[in-house]
Amino acid sequence: MVDRSGKFEGDNPFDICKRWIAESEDGELNDPNAIALSTVSEDGMPNVRMVLLKNIDHSAFVFFTNFGSQKAIEIFDCGKASFVWHSKFLRRQIRVRGITSLESELASDEYYKSRSLKSRLGAWASIQSKPLNSRKILLDRVETFTESLGDDPARPKFWGGFRIAPTEIEFWAEGEARLHDRFLWSKRDQDGQWSIERLFP
Numbered sequence: 001m002v003d004r005s006g007k008f009e010g011d012n013p014f015d016i017c018k019r020w021i022a023e024s025e026d027g028e029l030n031d032p033n034a035i036a037l038s039t040v041s042e043d044g045m046p047n048v049r050m051v052l053l054k055n056i057d058h059s060a061f062v063f064f065t066n067f068g069s070q071k072a073i074e075i076f077d078c079g080k081a082s083f084v085w086h087s088k089f090l091r092r093q094i095r096v097r098g099i100t101s102l103e104s105e106l107a108s109d110e111y112y113k114s115r116s117l118k119s120r121l122g123a124w125a126s127i128q129s130k131p132l133n134s135r136k137i138l139l140d141r142v143e144t145f146t147e148s149l150g151d152d153p154a155r156p157k158f159w160g161g162f163r164i165a166p167t168e169i170e171f172w173a174e175g176e177a178r179l180h181d182r183f184l185w186s187k188r189d190q191d192g193q194w195s196i197e198r199l200f201p
């Protein structure tokens, strides 16, 4: 049995993630839920960008995006993704690797509805990751959608959530003289049991 008292304590890694992110909220300048999301293109070239982690439930991490974006193309192609969350304030990081799937239509609708009207219209206007010749074209598209969709736009079908169901979650916390603590939670597949091991820093 590995001793994980203190910040690493808990039987459920999703709860530990939620606890760490909540603890970081007072100290981060903004976006304490920001993660660097990594995907791999068809030819094996890695790619990374920030997104906001919008939900953590009993089995997956959820973020929202445009399904035509570069990240979405790579996720649809590969079916896997990883991310890292880092708090400068807490001096901790969480690394996740897992299997991707689409969030339910209902959950995507609910999250879309919770966004500001401008963000909802922006989702319609942005052909994310595609070339844009001028900012004016984007602003004109926002205006067009504002006029045509009114103040209660439905979620565009090309926009919604992805779930990342982890097979590995690593919790890292800074230690004195760079003798950091690391605990890797891993399981063979979605239905497997978590096993936990301490790693050298």
Ligand SMILES: Cc1cc2nc3c(=O)[nH]c(=O)nc-3n(C[C@H](O)[C@H](O)[C@H](O)COP(=O)(O)O)c2cc1C
Pocket: 031, 034, 047, 048, 049, 050, 051, 052, 053, 063, 064, 065, 066, 069, 070, 071, 072, 128, 129
């Ligand atoms: C702090 C931060 C949060 C972001 N959150 C999101 C997000 O939740 N969803 C999203 O699609 N893009 C988000 N972006 C923009 C992405 O980093 C990226 O530019 C965009 O999604 C296009 O990526 P892609 O071309 O690799 O698909 C965020 C950027 C930053 C800096």
